[in-house]
Amino acid sequence: MKAKHRFSLAVVILGLLMTGPFVVTSLLVWLDMKEAERSLLTGLLMSRLPVGTMMTLFGFVIGVAVLHKLFKQYVEGLLRMAETLRLMLGANRNFRVAPEGPPEVQQLAQAANDLAQQRDVLMDDVDAQIATAKASVEEEKNRLAALMSELAQAVVVCNLDGRILLYNNRARLQFKALSQGPTSVAGGALIGLGRSIFSILEKNQVEHAREVIRQRLTAGKTAIANFVTTTRGGQLLRVQMVPVLSAAGEEGEAAMSGYVLTVENITRSIELEARRDQVLHSLTEGSRAAIGNIRAAVANLIDYPDMEPELRERFVKVVDDEAAKMSRSLDQTMNEFSDSMKTRWPLEDILGIDIVAAAQRRIEDKLKLPIKTEGLDDALWVKADSFSLVFALLFLASRLQDHYDPRELRFRLSSNGRLAYLDLIWAGQAMSSETFYTWEMETMHVGGETSPLSVRDVIDRHGGEIWYEREKAAHRAFFRFVLPVATPELDNEQEERTRGKGRPEYYDFDLFKFEDKSIDLDRKLSELTYTVFDTETTGLEPSKGDEIIQIGAARIVNNRLLRQETFNQIVDPEIPLKPESIPIHGITEDMVRGQPNIDAVLPAFHEFCEDTVLIAHNAAFDMRFLQLKEERTGIRFTQPVLDTLLLSAVVHPNQESHKLDVILERLGVTIGTRHNALEDALATGEVFLKLVKLLEEKGIVTVRQALEAAEKTYFARVKY
């Protein structure tokens, strides 16, 4: 517009320049003339005026045409170029100025294009470098997380606020085992990304350890702190803390930005140690008095042989009495503490059949002696040092081969209470117990391989026994290894690992910047911690007695859906299931019976979603079920609730359907099975994360805005 004005001004000036000097000259001449001259001039001019005007107009038109041309090329052309340059600067990097107009302008355009080209090359280079750097950081993160997740120790990383940034599978299992409560998932609520470590460990002790580390750092010592703490359940945990230091600044002193905790449950080892102490105590101090009594009595009997028979009788009685007392106490000690007195050789929990398979391979390989098996208990775990045990089996097999040359050997594995029997069987003549005794005591050697141990040593290491026995009827004999049975601790590990794809999300290093995440409605949607949940119910009418039969939930922390931190509990509705509903949720009477009822599950679920915003699809329905239980259980869910159905209606007001399946398809989310509370909750979580971005485009950024927008939609007015 401004340019247009300037053009109009130029045209006016041109007009003035063409007519102005003539008019002014004429006026001056006119004023100087006499009357007669004036009339003569008028007569002369008037007759020729049309020609003059024509010429002037013609000149003016040509002048305007030239002016217009110049304006188009230099002013408007440059303006257009400026716009395209802006475009290149911002929206479309690849746009280029089309060279047009006069040569000067074309050269300018070319120069601008060249500059843009140079800039693109530089930017591409920077982008590539950033991408490489990011990829290597990401790789390092992944490597670290993978390493942590496979560690056999429980590791938890926290920021200075005590928020958990990373934990490994071992930590999850360990804390899960610590938590008590009626539901299998109550413990899952204890540990989680962004949750506070102080729900597990005593805050004062953690703070004290931090202080110790701070002091050690200042003193230039190794920054490490240890403490032992008791959990709510009375378990003893030994915790080691090392600091996470942020990169050192100019001053050279690195600040602590978080800490790594390694946690070991020492309850059992402390108990064992205490029992050992007790044994030691009862065998030493407990014996002193008795032996003292015996010794004094015996000394008197020896030193005064001529005492009266009656007194002698009494001293003998003392000896007899005390000796009997000591025998009894020894027996008792052995009975009570037999487990604790076993050797401390480290034994691993191993499947019995794995030992058999290993021994079978070694014997067939080394001795070319066929091995068969019979009656293998394939679920039997034993405590064993498999290496020495397999070698002992190999050694005995080779002795048998040397002496009796059996055609084959057999293994048998069975159990009797806390004892496992591993039998090495062969057919043939009887052997003498002396021979076996020699085999048992000599150091083991097979071919070139030797061991410093004897079979007896191996057996002693296991706190076991071995003997030789005949099966006369079958004309067979066997060596029986007796080993302690093990109860494997973490047998639920496998099941836990299958959920979700890829490596578990046990870490989130962005949480180092994670501050207070308590619910503030004016915080950004992407910053808050959420619990997405879904329920399966016996029917659709809570007010007519329908009940919850399953609650599934997962957490969203730092804009990520955590598939490992889930809550999944089947609930006994204490009413019969409706047959027509069973195909929908797939939960049968058998699955429901024996599960905790809603009174037991709701508190655990409440704990799971503490301090988070709730999310559900068609939340009103699920909330209605929860609210109907408020009075009975006293559990109230007071946090804000977001409904993905309503939020979807906010984002796509013109779409007809906002059913979960439809939204999943619309937003391009693919999931596995549906109509299982946990799967549906996870699907809802995925949908929510997509919706957050779409809401942002609509200017809905905070939780408050989302709640208000949802309320305004049409769907909000339809009460369930």
Added chain:
Amino acid sequence: MPKKILIVDDEPNIVISLEFLMKKEGFEIAIANDGDDALAKVDSFNPDLVLLDVMMPRKSGFEVCEALRADPARSGLKIVMLTAKGRDTEVAKGLAIGADAYMTKPFSTKELLAMVKAMLGLA
């Protein structure tokens, strides 16, 4: 006049041996079965030496020893503590609170006798 020894122990099986031994050696003997009894017997029997067991019901040997040492009139009384606990810390405690000697069960009767005699100036 024979020296007098008070034997304090709640276990009859050791009392019988100690009593026999000390009588054979010509001492005059009295017996107490617990701490309170011991303090009463010290008053009535007025012994030169006490063989004092640590582990006793009601009042421990430590308490008896402390009570006796709190009485300046009895500074000449010799106290030998006998114990079924062999910990260094307890030996240290016994000697610290005023016992003259400390013997851990099981002990040699000969050694005990030699020590008692030495303490009473009879060796």
